[in-house]
Amino acid sequence: MRHTATALALAVTVAVLGAQEPPKPYQEGDVHGFLERTRANGRSAVVLFNFNHDSG
Amino acid sequence: MLPSKELRELSKRVDICLSGKTAPKGCDIRFRQFYWLMAFDDRGELLSACRLADRLTEQEKKFGRSLPEGLVAIVDSSLKSAPSLEELERRYTKAKGSEGAFQALREKVKAMAGVGQMRLADFLVKTAAKTADPGLARARGILVEAAACDRQVINHAAYARLRKSIDGFIKDHAGHPSGVEVIKPLANVALKYSFDLATTCKEYASTWSSVDTGSDEARKGLRKLSQQLLDHCDAEVARADKKLSRMKPNAYGRLRLQARLGRAQETLDGIRATKSFGVFRPIHAEWRREAAAKLSAQDPQKK
Numbered sequence: 001m002r003h004t005a006t007a008l009a010l011a012v013t014v015a016v017l018g019a020q021e022p023p024k025p026y027q028e029g030d031v032h033g034f035l036e037r038t039r040a041n042g043r044s045a046v047v048l049f050n051f052n053h054d055s056g
Numbered sequence: 057m058l059p060s061k062e063l064r065e066l067s068k069r070v071d072i073c074l075s076g077k078t079a080p081k082g083c084d085i086r087f088r089q090f091y092w093l094m095a096f097d098d099r100g101e102l103l104s105a106c107r108l109a110d111r112l113t114e115q116e117k118k119f120g121r122s123l124p125e126g127l128v129a130i131v132d133s134s135l136k137s138a139p140s141l142e143e144l145e146r147r148y149t150k151a152k153g154s155e156g157a158f159q160a161l162r163e164k165v166k167a168m169a170g171v172g173q174m175r176l177a178d179f180l181v182k183t184a185a186k187t188a189d190p191g192l193a194r195a196r197g198i199l200v201e202a203a204a205c206d207r208q209v210i211n212h213a214a215y216a217r218l219r220k221s222i223d224g225f226i227k228d229h230a231g232h233p234s235g236v237e238v239i240k241p242l243a244n245v246a247l248k249y250s251f252d253l254a255t256t257c258k259e260y261a262s263t264w265s266s267v268d269t270g271s272d273e274a275r276k277g278l279r280k281l282s283q284q285l286l287d288h289c290d291a292e293v294a295r296a297d298k299k300l301s302r303m304k305p306n307a308y309g310r311l312r313l314q315a316r317l318g319r320a321q322e323t324l325d326g327i328r329a330t331k332s333f334g335v336f337r338p339i340h341a342e343w344r345r346e347a348a349a350k351l352s353a354q355d356p357q358k359k
Binding site for chain 2: 032
């Protein structure tokens with residue numbers, strides 16, 4: 001019974017992790033907010049104009 | 057390109073934003089149908105801007121790089137494009153608008169394919185009072201604005217703004233040596249889509265000739281400028297007339313030339329036969345209004 005429960009919990013965890021998409025390596029939209037944040041964080045930034053997830 | 061591992065690696069060093077149709081502040085983009093890349097340093101200052109498709113093709117042809125590899129190479133090279141536009145603006149202000157500092161700003165905007173050109177025009181005018189020669193600084197701003205106007209998709213409001221800038225300069229800086237350069241883009245850029253160029257130029261010339269300058273020299277300078285504007289105008293009208301005479305009846309641009317030459321009836325007929333769309337709507341509305349007014353003035357009974 002205990003083995004069954006552990007296996008079930010493991011299977012659920014794997015399924016959840018598998019279903020979660022990895023975070024996108026970019027932000028879409030709100031370019032002004034994006035630039036304010038990168039400036040505040042002292043990070044270099046690139047903006048791709050005319051791009052969205054589909055066109056990229 | 058976007059789900060690539062190269063992009064994931066790049067994102068560890070550089071933040072990336074897909075901005076859709078919104079350009080960052082100060083990045084005026086004229087050819088908005090293209091893909092653009094803009095790079096900012098860690099202070100949020102603009103280092104570089106380029107048309108991405110051209111640069112990616114170059115990366116592929118010259119170096120055999122894939123799209124993701126090409127993108128990473130372009131970003132890396134863009135981030136090395138110091139000094140930023142903001143830094144060059146600071147240097148210009150510090151140098152009180154020296155010629156060298158101005159040329160560095162122009163070169164930067166040119167290297168960025170014109171992105172930031174309107175922002176530069178505004179900057180030059182706004183900071184004019186802090187420079188050694190405010191008249192020259194304002195003239196530079198107007199000439200940069202005219203260059204931006206000339207390169208952009210037809211924009212009725214931008215042409216109107218340029219006319220106002222040129223007229224304002226002539227009235228505020230009567231007698232300044234830069235006036236000769238400042239009036240050059242009036243006839244061939246700012247009035248490119250205006251009805252009846254000859255009459256409009258005569259109105260400007262008449263207004264400028266009667267400006268109360270308080271100085272004989274400035275008054276003489278204004279009269280000379282007025283005559284120069286009329287000379288430019290005559291040359292433009294002759295060019296338009298010649299071009300129109302060689303055009304086929306349905307050729308593109310025919311209606312604009314008829315409007316430019318002030319041919320009221322032909323302009324109204326042409327507008328009736330044309331579908332006004334997008335950028336041309338305000339221009340056609342103006343031509344319609346002015347052509348109708350001209351016809352009414354010629355034959356008041358038709359009112």
